[in-house]
Amino acid sequence: MKPTNAAWNSKASLCAVKYQPMAPMLKPRKLRSGDKVAAVTLSWAGPGCFPHRYQAGKRQWQDEFGVEVVETPHALRDREWIARNPQARAEDLMAAFADPNIAGIISTIGGEDSIRLLPFVDFEVIRANPKVFMGYSDTTVSHFMCHQAGLVSFYGPSMMAGFGENCGLMPYMVESVRLTLFSSDPIGVIEPSREGWTVEHLDWADPANQTRRRALNPPLPWRWVQGEGVAQGRLIGGCLEVVNFLRGTSLWPRPEVWQDAILFLETSEEAPPPAMLRYALRTYAAMGILKNLSGILLGRPGGQVPVVDFIEYERALLQVVREEEGLMQLPIITQMDFGHTDPMFVLPLGVLAQIDCNRQQFTILENAVTD
Secondary structure, three states, X not given: OOOOHHHHXXXXXXXXXXXXXXXXXXOOEOOOOOOEEEEEOOOOOHHHXXXXXXXXXXXXXXXXXXXXXXXXXXXXXXHHHHHHOHHHHHHHHHHHHHOOOOOEEXXXXXXXXHHHHHHHOOHHHHHHOOOXXXXXXXXXXXXXXXXXXXXXXXXXXXXXXXXXXXXXXXXXXXXXXXXXXXXOOOOEEEXXXXXXXXXXXXXXXXHHHHHOOOOOEOOOOOEEEEOOOEEEEEEEEEEHHHHHHHOOOOOOOOHHHHOOOEEEEEOOOOOOOHHHHHHHHHHHHHXXXXXXXXXXXXXXXXXXXXXXXXXXXXXXXXXXXXXXXXXXXXXXXXXXXXXOOEOOOOEEEXXXXXXXXOOOEEEEOOOOOEO
8 A cells, every 4th residue: 555645755755656466457469560450530530531641641650560551431431420420430449349350459530529439339349359559639538448448558649640740750659659569578668759849730631731841849858846766556547638528437447546556647739728737636636546646647738838838737736746735755757758749659558667766767667568
């Protein structure tokens, strides 16, 4: 058990937080060159709206990793049809899991309404057919579906955002995908991107923009804002706004899932204000979640947030964690390279990770896939 707040804030808190094991998560088979990977549209009809962008992502994913992308039956449907048919979207997902010829599933893009798929999801189908599932943003909902089914899933690039990057894939992302999805070795230490980063938006409606490389900002180091010693825990989290959609639903994790977990959060391209993070964290505190965590990871803010304002998200986080809840030594890393920023690294939900505050090192201790 983790110490009480009083103990957590004492000198005794300098020792490592020991991970308390839960039932092991199912890990999918690693991807290999030649595998078939299904592209599934779970929310917004991005491929139907901007087919050239989807095709660029499909081509770059196939060329770089040697996989074959096959679309689920409704993945390319138009916006109105996709919006009217959440059950068909869920059936696409279930069929992709059930198909023995499919080795992995990649979300085409995010959106805002994949929560509507919940009544039509068969968790036994997911549990009985463990395979790689990856995406981010609104795909957070589907990650929590996989988590409830006991399957490790992957918070990482989608077909159109990430794999669809203008003028080729970013090496930092490519390396992370290879280490996480194509190798059964322990993933190891995750370093900040040294390529620089971008949230620049070039309108997908103009096909000519696909040949314009986005401008990169200078690399930003991750910020180790508090914590001492070493903490371990299983990764859980996603896009802040979407995680908030899930409160009160059957997808919200049981209390024991939060025990000694490492919570990762990031904000969308809509650039929600820091106050939204503060409100969410207060709710997690009231639910008894914050005091049980082993650490918090915060992604670089998404959207057009000036760099000078990044610190405001940290202040909102620390106001709740440190000032209001008194969790003075809870390890926190901010401005990390995941979520609505490019390039991004992949976070496997349900896998054991470690925050070493003294060495300022973040490590994913396990393999996320099997042979």
